[in-house]
Amino acid sequence: MCLILFSIGIYCILVKRNLIKIIIGIGIAEYAVNLFFILVGYRAQGRAPILAEKEIVQNMVDPLPQALILTAIVIGLAVTVLIVSIAIRIYEKYGTFDITKIRRLRG
Amino acid sequence: MTLIVKTITRLTVGLILLYGIYIVTHGHLSPGGGFPGGVIIALSFIHLMLAFGKDLALKKLSESLASFFESFGAIMFLTIGLLGIAGGYFFFNFVLKGKPFNLFSAGIIPLCNIAICLKVGAGLFAVFVALILLKVPIKKK
Amino acid sequence: MNPVPLPVTHNLLPLFVAIPLGSAFIVSLLGKRVKGFSDTFSNLATFSLFSISLLSLLLVKHSGTVVYKVGGWIPPIGICMVLDSLTSFMLVTINLIAFLVTIYSIGYMERYTAKWKFYTLFLLMLAGMNGVIVTGDMFNLFVFLEIASISSYALVAFGVEHEELEASFKYMVMGIMASLFILLGIAFLYSLTSTLNMADMSRALAKIGDNQTAFFVAALFLMGFGLKAALVPFHAWLPDAHPSAPAPISAMLSGVLIKALGVYALARIFFNVLGITATSSSIFMVLGTISMVLGGLLALGQEDIKRLFAYSSISQIGYVVFAIGIGTPLGILAGLFHLFNHAIFKSLLFLNSGSIEYATGTRDLRKMGGLTSKMPVTGYSSLVGSMSISGIPPLSGFWSKLLIILAAIEAKHFIFAAIAVLVSILTLAYYLKVQRLAFFGELKGSLKGIKEAPLTMKLSMIALSIICLLGGLLLIPGIQKNFLSLATEVLVNGTNYAQIILGSIK
Numbered sequence: 001m002c003l004i005l006f007s008i009g010i011y012c013i014l015v016k017r018n019l020i021k022i023i024i025g026i027g028i029a030e031y032a033v034n035l036f037f038i039l040v041g042y043r044a045q046g047r048a049p050i051l052a053e054k055e056i057v058q059n060m061v062d063p064l065p066q067a068l069i070l071t072a073i074v075i076g077l078a079v080t081v082l083i084v085s086i087a088i089r090i091y092e093k094y095g096t097f098d099i100t101k102i103r104r105l106r107g
Numbered sequence: 108m109t110l111i112v113k114t115i116t117r118l119t120v121g122l123i124l125l126y127g128i129y130i131v132t133h134g135h136l137s138p139g140g141g142f143p144g145g146v147i148i149a150l151s152f153i154h155l156m157l158a159f160g161k162d163l164a165l166k167k168l169s170e171s172l173a174s175f176f177e178s179f180g181a182i183m184f185l186t187i188g189l190l191g192i193a194g195g196y197f198f199f200n201f202v203l204k205g206k207p208f209n210l211f212s213a214g215i216i217p218l219c220n221i222a223i224c225l226k227v228g229a230g231l232f233a234v235f236v237a238l239i240l241l242k243v244p245i246k247k248k
Numbered sequence: 249m250n251p252v253p254l255p256v257t258h259n260l261l262p263l264f265v266a267i268p269l270g271s272a273f274i275v276s277l278l279g280k281r282v283k284g285f286s287d288t289f290s291n292l293a294t295f296s297l298f299s300i301s302l303l304s305l306l307l308v309k310h311s312g313t314v315v316y317k318v319g320g321w322i323p324p325i326g327i328c329m330v331l332d333s334l335t336s337f338m339l340v341t342i343n344l345i346a347f348l349v350t351i352y353s354i355g356y357m358e359r360y361t362a363k364w365k366f367y368t369l370f371l372l373m374l375a376g377m378n379g380v381i382v383t384g385d386m387f388n389l390f391v392f393l394e395i396a397s398i399s400s401y402a403l404v405a406f407g408v409e410h411e412e413l414e415a416s417f418k419y420m421v422m423g424i425m426a427s428l429f430i431l432l433g434i435a436f437l438y439s440l441t442s443t444l445n446m447a448d449m450s451r452a453l454a455k456i457g458d459n460q461t462a463f464f465v466a467a468l469f470l471m472g473f474g475l476k477a478a479l480v481p482f483h484a485w486l487p488d489a490h491p492s493a494p495a496p497i498s499a500m501l502s503g504v505l506i507k508a509l510g511v512y513a514l515a516r517i518f519f520n521v522l523g524i525t526a527t528s529s530s531i532f533m534v535l536g537t538i539s540m541v542l543g544g545l546l547a548l549g550q551e552d553i554k555r556l557f558a559y560s561s562i563s564q565i566g567y568v569v570f571a572i573g574i575g576t577p578l579g580i581l582a583g584l585f586h587l588f589n590h591a592i593f594k595s596l597l598f599l600n601s602g603s604i605e606y607a608t609g610t611r612d613l614r615k616m617g618g619l620t621s622k623m624p625v626t627g628y629s630s631l632v633g634s635m636s637i638s639g640i641p642p643l644s645g646f647w648s649k650l651l652i653i654l655a656a657i658e659a660k661h662f663i664f665a666a667i668a669v670l671v672s673i674l675t676l677a678y679y680l681k682v683q684r685l686a687f688f689g690e691l692k693g694s695l696k697g698i699k700e701a702p703l704t705m706k707l708s709m710i711a712l713s714i715i716c717l718l719g720g721l722l723l724i725p726g727i728q729k730n731f732l733s734l735a736t737e738v739l740v741n742g743t744n745y746a747q748i749i750l751g752s753i754k
Contacts, residue, residue, distance in 0.1 A: 079420075
C-alpha cells in the first residue's frame with residue numbers, strides 16, 4: 001500500500017504542472033516513505049513501546065523506527081517550509097505557478 | 108475575527124501553552140518530547156495571531172525575540188552536548204539519574220527536550236510570521 | 249594496525265560537527281548586532297576546522313582507525329563516529345576549501361545584503377558535510393545529508409533573482425526525490441538487517457548473502473546518491489543550480505558538496521557496507537564514462553562561463569566515479585587523487601568566475617575579452633586552473649588523469665581508457681575556448697574601466713593556484729604513503745571495515 005502512495009506521489013511530482021501540486025506530490029511521497037519505515041518495525045501482537053510503572057514487559061513493537069521517523073518527519077517539515085517559501089517568491093517574481101512558463105534558464 | 112472565535116481563544120490559548128509544556132517536560136516518560144511539544148507551543152502563539160491579528164501576537168512575542176530564542180535553544184543544546192565531553196564523551200549523560208518513571212530522572216534528556224522545544228517553537232513561529240508579513244504583489248500577466 | 253583509543257585527543261571527532269553548528273548559531277545571534285563580526289568569526293571557525301582536520305591526519309597515522317562512541321553508548325546500540333584514513337582525507341579536502349572560500353567571501357559578499365545569513369547557512373552546510381563524512385551510522389548519515397542539502401537549497405536561492413529562484417526550486421525538487429530514495433533504501437536495509445550501524449550492517453549483509461532486496465536497495469542508493477553526485481542521467485539540476493548561486497557557493501557546491509555527499513557516500517556504502525561486486529563496478533564505470541562524455545560535449549557549446557564550468561564538473565566527477573569503479577587499488581588511488589585535485593581547481597575556477605562577475609557584471613563569454621591586462625591575478629590563476637584541469641604537465645591534473653588512464657589500461661579496459669583520453673582532449677578544447685574568449689584578445693570598450701578584485705578574493709585564488717601547482721607532489725612516495733594510499737586502503741579493504749570497527753570497541 002505504501003508503494004502505491006509513493007508512486008502516486010512521484011507521479012504527481014513528475015507530471016503536474018502547477019507548482020503547488022508538485023509540492024503536494026512531494027508531501028505525499030514523503031509520508032509514504034515514513035509510513036513504510038514505521039511498518040518495518042511492526043511485530044505481531046506488539047504493544048506500544050512505552051514502559052510504565054508496574055507493568056510487565058511484553059511483546060513490544062520496535063521502537064527504533066519510531067524515533068527515526070520523528071526525525072524524518074521534522075526534516076520533511078523543514079524541507080516543505082523552505083520549498084513553499086521559495087514557491088511564494090517565485091509567484092512574486094513570475095506571476096504564475098505554471099512550470100512550463102518558468103523557464104528562463106536554457107541549455 | 109468573530110466574537111465567538113475571540114472568546115474561545117482567550118480561554119484556550121493558555122491551556123494550549125500549558126499542554127505543550129507538559130508534553131515537553133514529560134518527554135522521557137510518555138510519547139512526545141521536544142519536537143511535538145515545540146510545535147504545540149508555537150501553535151498557541153499562532154492561534155493568537157489567527158484570532159486577533161498579527162499586531163497583538165507580535166506584541167506578545169516579537170520576531171527578533173523569536174529569532175533570539177531559536178539560536179539560544181540551539182546553542183543550549185550544543186552546550187549540553189559539549190559539556191558531556193567533560194564526562195568523557197560527547198552527549199554523555201552526566202546529570203543525576205533518578206529512579207525511573209520519576210519526573211526528574213533520565214539525566215540530560217529533559218534539558219535537551221527543553222532546548223529543542225525552544226528552538227522548534229520559536230522557529231515555527233518565526234517562519235509563520237515571515238510568511239504572513241511578506242506582502243506579495245500579484246502581477247497579472 | 250590495532251586501533252588504540254587515546255584518552256583526550258579522540259574527542260576531536262565531534263568537534264568537526266560541533267564547531268560549525270555552534271558557530272552558525274552564534275553568528276545568527278550576534279551577526280546582526282556587531283558589524284564585521286560574522287566575517288571574522290566564520291573565518292576563525294573554518295580556520296580552526298582546517299587545522300583540526302590536519303591534526304586528524306596525524307591522529308589516524310598514529311593510532312589507526314579511531315572509533316568514537318557518541319554519549320558513551322556502545323555500538324551497535326549507540327551511534328559511533330569513525331575516523332579512518334578515507335575520512336581524514338575527505339575532511340582535509342573539504343575544510344581546506346571551506347576555509348579558502350570563507351576568506352574569499354569576505355570580499356565577494358559585500359554586494360549582497362544580510363551577510364550574516366549567508367555565513368549561518370554556509371556554516372550549517374559545512375556542519376552537514378563534515379557530519380556525513382565522520383559518521384558511522386546509516387541514519388545519522390541521512391540526517392547530516394539533509395542538513396547539508398537543505399542549507400545548499402537555501403544558499404542557491406540566496407540573491408533572490410528570477411533565475412536563482414527557478415534553479416533553486418528545480419534543485420530542491422530533485423534533491424528531495426533523491427533524499428526520499430535514500431530514505432527508502434535505508435528503510436529496506438533496516439528491515440533486512442535490524443541495525444543501522446554501518447559496520448554491523450555489512451556483517452549482517454555478508455551473512456545473508458546475495459538477495460533480491462539487497463539488489464533493489466543498491467539500485468535505490470545508486471539513484472539517490474547518484475543524483476546528489478550529479479551522475480548522468482541524474483545530473484539535470486546541476487547546470488541550473490551551480491551558475492545561479494553566488495560564486496563562493498558555486499565553488500563549495502561544485503568543488504565539495506557533490507563530492508562529500510555524492511561520491512564519498514556512494515563509495516562508503518558500496519565498498520564498505522554492501523560489498524563491491526562485478527555488477528556494481530561495471531555500472532560505476534559505465535555511468536562514469538557517460539558522464540565524462542556528456543558533460544564534456546555539452547560544455548563545448550556554452551556561452552555562460554559558470555554554466556560551462558558546471559558541465560565540466562559533471563564530466564570530471566564522471567572521471568572520479570569511473571576510476572573508483574575500476575576497483576583495482578591503482579584505480580581507487582587515481583580516483584581519490586582526482587577528487588582532491590578537482591576540488592581544488594574547480595573551486596579556483598568558480599572563484600575566478602566570481603571575480604570576473606564582480607568586476608565586469610556579466611557571465612557571458614561573448615561579452616568578455618582581454619581581461620588579463622586589467623586583472624592579472626584572476627587571469628593567471630585562471631590559466632593555472634584551466635591547464636591543470638585539462639591535464640597539462642607538470643600541474644596536478646595531469647598526474648591524476650594519467651593515473652586514471654593507466655589504471656584503466658592495467659585493468660584491460662582499453663575502450664574506456666581511449667574514451668578517457670578523448671574526453672581529456674575535449675576538456676582542453678573548451679578550456680582553451682574560455683581562456684581565449686575571456687582573457688586574451690582585445691579588451692572590449694565597455695570593459696575599460698574595470699579593476700582587479702579586492703584583496704581577500706585575490707588571496708584565496710593565489711592560494712588555490714599554488715596548491716594546483718604543487719599538487720603533483722602528492723604522488724611522491726613519501727607523502728603518498730601517508731595521505732593517499734591510506735585512504736585507498738580503506739576502500740580496498742571493503743567489507744573488512746566491519747572487523748576493524750567492531751574490533752576496536754571495548
